[in-house]
Structure formats: structure tokens, C-alpha cells
Amino acid sequence: MTKKLGWIGLGNMGQPMVTRLLNAGFDVTVYNRTRSKAEPFAAMGAKIADSPRELAAGVDTVITMVSDGETLEEVLFGEGGVLSGITAGQTVIDMSTVGPEPVQKAATEFAARGAKFLEAPVSGSVGPAKDGTLVILVGGDEAAYEAHKPVFDVLGKASFHFGENGQGANAKLAINLMLGVFLQGLSEALVLGSKAGLDRETLLKAIAQTAVAAPIVLGKTPSILADEFPAAFALKHMEKDFGLALHTAKKTEASLPVTSSAHQTYVAAKANGLGDHDLMAVLTQLERMAGLK
Amino acid sequence: MTKKLGWIGLGNMGQPMVTRLLNAGFDVTVYNRTRSKAEPFAAMGAKIADSPRELAAGVDTVITMVSDGETLEEVLFGEGGVLSGITAGQTVIDMSTVGPEPVQKAATEFAARGAKFLEAPVSGSVGPAKDGTLVILVGGDEAAYEAHKPVFDVLGKASFHFGENGQGANAKLAINLMLGVFLQGLSEALVLGSKAGLDRETLLKAIAQTAVAAPIVLGKTPSILADEFPAAFALKHMEKDFGLALHTAKKTEASLPVTSSAHQTYVAAKANGLGDHDLMAVLTQLERMAGLK
Amino acid sequence: MTKKLGWIGLGNMGQPMVTRLLNAGFDVTVYNRTRSKAEPFAAMGAKIADSPRELAAGVDTVITMVSDGETLEEVLFGEGGVLSGITAGQTVIDMSTVGPEPVQKAATEFAARGAKFLEAPVSGSVGPAKDGTLVILVGGDEAAYEAHKPVFDVLGKASFHFGENGQGANAKLAINLMLGVFLQGLSEALVLGSKAGLDRETLLKAIAQTAVAAPIVLGKTPSILADEFPAAFALKHMEKDFGLALHTAKKTEASLPVTSSAHQTYVAAKANGLGDHDLMAVLTQLERMAGLK
Amino acid sequence: MTKKLGWIGLGNMGQPMVTRLLNAGFDVTVYNRTRSKAEPFAAMGAKIADSPRELAAGVDTVITMVSDGETLEEVLFGEGGVLSGITAGQTVIDMSTVGPEPVQKAATEFAARGAKFLEAPVSGSVGPAKDGTLVILVGGDEAAYEAHKPVFDVLGKASFHFGENGQGANAKLAINLMLGVFLQGLSEALVLGSKAGLDRETLLKAIAQTAVAAPIVLGKTPSILADEFPAAFALKHMEKDFGLALHTAKKTEASLPVTSSAHQTYVAAKANGLGDHDLMAVLTQLERMAGLK
DSSP states (O other), X not given: OOOEEEEEOOSTTXXXXXXXXXHTTOEEEEEOSXXXXXXXXXXXXXXXXXXXXXXXXXXXXXEEOOSSHHXXXXXXXXXXXXXXXXXXXXXXXXXXXXXXXXXXXXXXXHHTTTOEEEEOOEEOOHHHHHHTOEXXXXXXXXXXXXXXXXXXXXXXXXXXXXXSXXXXXXXXXXXXXXXXXXXXXXXXXXXHHHHHTOOHHHHHHHHTTSTTOOHHHHHHHHHHHHTOOOOSSBHHHHHHHHHHHHHHHHHHTOOOHHHHHHHHHHHHHIIIIITTSBGGGHHHHHHHHTTOO | OOOEEEEEOOSTTHHHHHHHHHHTTOEEEEEOSSGGGTHHHHHTTOEEOSSHHHHHHTOSEEEEOOSSHHHHHHHHHSTTOHHHHOOTTOEEEEOSOXXXXXXXXXXXXXXXXXXXXXXXXXXXXXXXXXXXXXXXXEEEOHHHHHHTHHHHHHHEEEEEEOSSTTHHHHHHHHHHHHHHXXXXXXXXXXXXXXXXXXXXXXXXXXXXXXXXXXXXXXXXXXXXXXXOOOOSSBHHHHHHHHHXXXXXXXXXXXXXXXXXXXXXXXXXXXXXXXXXXXXXXXXXXXXXXXTOO | OOOEEEEEOOSTTHHHHHXXXXXXXXXXXXXXXXXXXXXXXXXXXXXXXXSHHHHHHTOSEEEEOOSSHHHHHHHHHSTTOHHHHOOTTOEEEEOSOOOHHHHHHHHHHHHTTTOEEEEOOEXXXXXXXXXXXXXXXXXXXXXXXXXXXXXXXXHEEEEEEOSSTTHHHHHHHHHHHHHHHHHHHHHHHHHHXXXXXXXXXXXXXXXXXXXXXXXXXXXXXXXXXXXXXOOSSBHHHHHHHHHHHHHHHHHHTOOOHHHHHHHHHHHHHIIIIITTSBGGGHHHHHHHHTTOO | OOOEEEEEOOSTTHHHHHHHHHHTTOEEEEEOSSGGGTHHHHHTTOEEOSSHHHHHHTOSEEEEOOSSHHHHHHHHHSTTOGGGGOOTTOEEEEOSOOOHHHHHHHHHHHHTTTOEEEEXXXXXXXXXXXXXXXXXXXXXXXXXXXXXXXXXXXXXXXXXXXXXXXXXXXXHHHHHHHHHHHHHHHHHHHHHHHHHTOXXXXXXXXXXXXXXXXXXXXXXXXXXXXTOOOOSSBHHHHHHHHHHHHHHHHHHTOOXXXXXXXXXXXXXXXXXXXXXXXXXXXXXXXXXHTTOO
């Protein structure tokens, strides 16, 4: 039986994800704070709800994909929020990256109404969202995870259940800190190369042949050579995720020297106007710090 | 015309590299400080020289593959060293990782004798050395580079000419700093995961699906799960290469915050007895710093 | 007219501070969660309240001095908390170090009841608390600050008004990050000295003559030489304050590379059992990382 | 018996130091690469030598005070250098900051000629050089140290003998890393304060009352408030000393996370044109990284 899905959040990630679900034949109702972003989906067969509450009332499962914890708090627990429309037996799945604390709180709130809550943050940005090749990192009730595998299979190439609520969020933070660290590592290699007089294109070709040629390194190479960084994943969001990872690290007493060092460079990049660029613009910040720009 | 090659240095890297050259039909004379390491190669068709000088006198091209700058200095310029046996028209190729300064010095010394000098450090450790899939990063005379492509093609899957002497060395340092940073980034993700209660195997499976799944990350996964780190590339050598990269960075005024932060963790690992383990043992040091071990 | 003061929190700091106020002739009522800690003050003339609410009801000004934000939340806003006993015209002063957010929240809550709220965190640990040489960093209503100068003058050698609520807290965090960074800088100098073979006592004598001889450096010298670190200011509290400073830094987009690096070392120290020692035990953590211990 | 002294190096430090020695009645011969800087000292009673060799030939003790290791190498061992003019029984004292390796090398070279060599780097910049309140950190032969106490007593308020050659140099590096770290810690506190809206002057007044009020903090306060950083101790020299300290740390396997983090900020400052400003200009670099400038 195909579930009736409600989808909240039609930003860069939400749009291609909903498109895939509609194309796969799911019955989807959408809600977006700015309604104009929702309207194109009506032509594709989606219903449009006027509030999270209304949306929640008419579906089996509510999925949220928003930019940060404050927005999630608002759509779930604000006036006219999901909680006010939920009934026992429903499931809410948050696919945003907000860290373990908000999802644990949400799980508790929905459990009190007899509803289930999963967090299912994703690794991958706009490209994988379009291609359905996201990696989905799930925490919460295992049966609810299994029940929603058909949804996850449309959105991602793999999904993993990490345990209770909060553990999917933690897995996401662990993976994302690698992302931020890797791109700063790449950037520092390129800055060293430039200061030493190496041709950047040749250096990137050599890197592409080595054991550090992560998919993200290969993927960012064209934008590096063009020196243009339109946001696939905005630097300010990477900065936010570093903050969440370091918050969990502090609480669990994990000492993460390189993660915290990289975080401070992303903070500097954001303070210098690069927050809305792609996270690869950390290279630009490091080039400034090296006097190259 | 196949050149007569002389090979100095039969450590973990030199052994499989010479084996490949012999198998490919090259005429190879070998020298190793500890002669017993050279003897097995006689059975494979190699000649054995008693000194770098003797070796240099009988070949077209001398290749050195040693562990550090001091050893290179000794075999090239010490008593009975290569320089004392070199004649005009020969070529010397150093494939060690010693940084730009020793190779620039060597190039000057050999040029004074009418000989050519290339540095050709490699990216890749024992496995790629056996498989002939090293990446070879060359600095020095371009004609000499072209003339030795047949040798490089046996040893590596790709070679790149970066310009004058020192630039191959610089490229190597840039790539190796990425290696050290990436494995520390991976380690910090794993430490955060463990402190937060994530199952390490599931986390590594998820990482393997994402954009940070560099070949080195996938390659180290079995040793991480076994928690055993026999050296493919010894941590102390990574520590040395970080030092060389940061020395060049200092000279060229490149500010590399994450590289220097990672370096200090590798120094701590070395100071705590992990220098002869694989560089992946930086994970062990970080686990200790997190109170996990 | 001497005000009637209520004091909540009789830990290492609260005890000597209340003692000074009683000796100076103030009328003081005290409350402590563990009542046995309050009883000795009765003999010195203090009244004892059974709850924060009861305490608040009988005084002009309530002062809180607790260990962290959670405890402050509890004594101010929990059941039987200060808020439930407050009436218009009273003043509440928090002298703990909890960061700007809790004090801004508290100020709003008390303002709604017609009460004033100041934060007045202190720089200085047990010794200055006894001697009345704390430095008091105040945020909130300026008239309330002026009205309580007689209290501050008993407790500290200087007080500063930094503006609205939150700014005293911010000043405290700025100063405390210097403390943590300075002691790590000292520790790194001592570790380098020990690894290089310098006599530690001679090095400390030399340091004492130089421009880096901060009072805190001189003050910690005996404990360093004894290699014993009973807590004057517990390392775990310094770790907490680093976290608060970096939280404010993140929010205001201040990139603080050295502060964040030091923080991670304190996290490592805490994860390795040094949290209840004096913050100077960061030296022990660094000695371990250098293989000295 | 007053010794005949030869002095090489009349920069910012050398000038006031020679002036003190002349005023104290020492017989001083001076040499400076740019002779015009030497001439004013003739009017004060100094002789002027035309080369280090000539200078060495006419005195009991040669003192060098130059800007870096390359210059020291040149004046000691270059053509017409001190070594070429030295005879058995003389003493050479280097008061520059060049790290342990050059002074150990120099000691060996001079010992081969029967001459003694002390390194005696100083803590303190131009002000203390004028006032004779430098702190002098000595390595080398103890008898030679004792014999030159009268000279050190004119130049400094205290001198310490740390053992064999190299140990005075190491002590200097340990103390100087504290200097660089402390001023970055101060700068980060000020940057956090500015981003959070604190009045800088009030914050500095408060800092001046606390346990982190090191003499260097108080001494730099006027230049911070004026936001002008004429060099008392040039930032590029601090950057150099960080490099020397980290080189020794690497060799001795001391992990210094905060020192290396601070070093990278000073490198960035130098790469951005601040190398000839006072080291306090690290604040300017951090202000830029925070988007304040």
C-alpha cells in the first residue's frame, strides 16, 4: 500500500526530492512557508496544504526538509505546526540536519501523541537529490524505518539505521565533518601549490589519480578551476554542521583538533562574506589568508 | 634502447619497484646499505654493486629510493657516493620524498658534473608499488623526464611533470598533506561516532557510500575494523612529510591551519610509540585523547 | 542603608564571598541545595532559607553563585525557585559564569515581574574570593549596578559595567579564554623545555622575569613544580567556559583559531580524567601527548 | 679587568645595548655591514672595525646581535668572518635568536680553534635593551658564562645559565612561543569582544586588573587603543621564532597544538603585509579574519 506523504520544505534539496517521489507515484501533499514555491508541484500532481497542521491531518507520514533547527522547531511545534495536527499512528520523518538534540526532543513530543518520529538526515547535495543517490542516515524506531524503506529507496542509493533517535543525526555530523575537513585539506594543498608556483590544473590532475581522490574532490575540481562557487551546499550550512558536530563532541568528551581548526576557517569565510557560496569557497578564504587574493 | 639502470634503496618501496623493472626486462644493478637485502635480486637477474660510486659508474641512470634526506645526502654525496662515480651525460633520479631543498641542491651538484637530475617522488605505498599504479610527480629537465617515461610507465599508472627541480617535490608534499589530513578527518569522525555510541562498522559502511569515500578511506577500512595497523606507510614518515610541507609553507608564506593542527597530532602519535605503525594509527592517538583507550 | 541580601550557592567561591559580606556587616540570608553547607554560616550571623523562593521573599537583593547554567535555571525558574518568590522592586544578581544567553533570558523573565536583573560574573578564583580582590564584570541596568557598588566593593578590587544584560557575561568569556590560552601556552613552553632537556625550575625562574610573567603564571608556578593540581578553578569549568566563548564566537562570526585549539586540549584533558583537577593540569595532558607521562 | 669587547650588529637591539656598554666604561669595537650605522658610536668612544675578522683580531670577546641565522652564518663563517680572525683563548657570544642548531655548530667550529662560544639570546625588546632590563638566557661553557657576568649585568636585569650550547637557545624559544601565544590569546579576546559589542577600552581596563595582566599585555595596551603597531619586535621575527620553536618541537617529539595554531596566524599576517609591523599586529590579521577590517 502506498502511503500518503506530506512534505514540508521546498528548498534546494526538497524540490528535487519531492519531484522524485511524485514521479515514483507517491501521493504527496506539500507545504512551504513561501507558497509560491509549492505551486509548481500542483501541476505535477501534488496537493498543497495551507499549514503544517493541515498537512499533517491528511497524510500517513509527514517528512520535513528544512534549513536549520529553528525552522524545524517552528514547523513542528509552532502555531499551526505539525504537532497540532498529528494523530496516533502517524509517523514524522525529519530529513534536515539539525543535530541530535532537536530530534530527540521531537521524538519525545510525538511519542506523547502516539506518533512515531524518525530522523533521516542525508549525505549528498543537490545532484544526488535529483539522481536519487543520497545516503540516508536514520535514527529512531526500527519498524518505522523498515516501513519507510520504499520512500528512502526512491530518494537515496543507500540507507542505514543507526539505532535510537539521535544516532542518525550523529552519524550525519560525523560524515559531514569529514566533508568540511577534506575540502579544507584539498584547499590547503592548492594554496601551498600556488604559493610554491605549481600549475593548479596539473596538480588537480595528479590528485585525481591518487588515493585522496574522493568523489567530492573530483566533483569540486571544475568549480575550482573556474574559481566560481555557486552553492551546491552553502558554506554557511557546513559551518552550522561543524558547530553541531563540535557541540556533540564537547558533550561526549571527544577531542577533535582538526575539526575545530577547520571550523574556525569556515567561520572566517562566513565572516568575510562567503557564507552563501558553496562550501568549496573555503579555498577563497585560505587564499586570502595566504595573500593570494 | 633499454637503458641500464642503477637502483639504490631496497626498502618496502624499493623492493617491489625493482622487481617490476626486472620483470619488464630492464638491466638493473642494485645497491643497498645492508647487502643481504640486495642478494635476492641477483637471482632475479640484477647485478649487485658494492657502493653507490661503483653502481653509478656502470649504468646510464641512477635511481634512488631511500627513507629521508639524510640518507639521500649520504648515498649521493657521502664517501663512495653517487657523485664520486658520475660522469657527464648520466641521469640521476630520486624517487624518495625529501622536499624541494635537497633535490635542488642535488640538481646543482650533478649539473656541475654534466649530469642531469630529476626528482620523481611517488604517491602511493606498497600496494601500488607492487601493482605499478604509483603516481609519479616529476621536477627537473623536461627532456630527461620524457626520456625516462618508459621507466615511469612500468612503475606508475601516471606521471606528471611539474617544472623545474623542486616542483615535483612540492607537488608530492601538497598531495601528502591531503593524505594525512584526510585520515585524521576520518579518525575524528570515528572518534566522535564511538563517543556518541555509533556502531563503527555501520558508520564505515555509510561513509563508503558518500562523497568522502576516497580510495584511501576505503583502503584503510579493514585495518580500522581489525584495529591493527601494520605499516603500509609508516606514521613517522607521514609526520616527516608534514614537516617538509610546513617548511615549504613557511618559506612561501602559506598559512595552513588544518595541516599544522594535524601535524601536531601525528607528532603526539609518534611521541607515544606509534611511529612505526601505519599512519592510520593516528586514530589510536585520537582515541587515547578522547579517553577511549 | 544596608540592603538585605540573599545568597544562593555555597561552593568554593560562594563560601568565602558570603563570609566577606557577613564580616562587612551585611544582613545575609543563605540557601544551598545541600543544607549542611549553609549551617556554618548561621554561626556567623546568616539566616538560612529553605528554598530559593523563601529566600527571595525576605530580602532586597538575591545573589546567585552556582556552577553552571543548568543549576542557575533550576534555582531561578525551577519549582520553588527565585522567580516564584520575587516581587517588583527587587534585584537579582547572578555572579556565576553561564554565558550571555541565560542571563538575557533571566533579565527578561524578572523584568516581567518588575524586578531587575544584573549578571556580574567574576574573574579570579578562590584566593581572590577570600581576599576580596575579584574583578567583577557587570551587565544590565546601570542604576542597579551603581546601587550595588557597596556589595561589589566588598567582594572585588574592581568592577566594570559593560552595558546591557549579556555584556558582562561576554566580557567574562573574553577574559577567561585568555586564561585558558595563557596556561596552555605556558604548558607548551614547559613541555618543549622538558623534551629539549631544560631544567624546569630554571626555566620558570627565567619566565618569571620576562614580559609573559602574568600573575596567573607566577601563581601557578608552585603547583607546577610540585606537579600537583588541586582545583582552585577546576579544569572542567575552564572547558565549559571555552565552550561558552566559542558559542558566542560562532554566533557573532568571530574566528578564534587558538582558542578553539586550546579548547580541544582541555576536552582531551577532561576525557582523560583531569576535569576535577585545577585547570593547570592541562600541562599533564600535554605531557602525556608528548610521551613524557 | 675590563675586557675588550667587539660588537657585531647595530640594529634596533644592538644600538642601545652597545650604548649601555660604552656608558658603563667598556672598551668596545663595533662592526656593522652598513658602516654608516657604526659611525655615531665613534663619537661615544667606540672603535670601528672594517670586517668581522679585523674586529675579532683586536678584542677579547666578540658579541654578535643579528637578525637571523643566515646573517649569523655570514658574519661568523663567511669571507672575512669572525672565525677567520679568531685565536685561542677568545670568546664569542651570540645574543641573537637563531635556534639551537646554528649555535651548536658555531660552538664546535670555535672549539676547534681553541675559542669558547656562548649563546646568550635575550627576552625583551627595544625598551628593555635601553633600560638594561633584558633577560639573558645562556648556553655553553659555565666558566665563560661566569666570566662575562659583568657584561650581562650591564645589559640585563637577570641572566640564567641553562647548560650546554643549545640550551640557552631552547629556553629562548620556549619563552618566545609564550609571547606569541599570549598576544594571540589577547587578540582573540579583543576580537570576540568587538564582535559581541563590548567597548574595547573598558575590556582592556578590566583585563589589566586580572590574573592574565602580563607585563606584555599592559605594555601593548596603548598601541592597541591607538590601533598603530610600529615594530618594537617585528611580527616577522616572531613568525621566525615560532618556526624555530616548532622545529625543535618536531625533533624532540613535543606536540604543541596551540603554538602551531598561533604560528599559522602569524604566517597569514606576514603574507598579508604585516611582517614589518609589531607582533601585536596579529590582532589586525584576526580582525580581518573576523570581517572587522
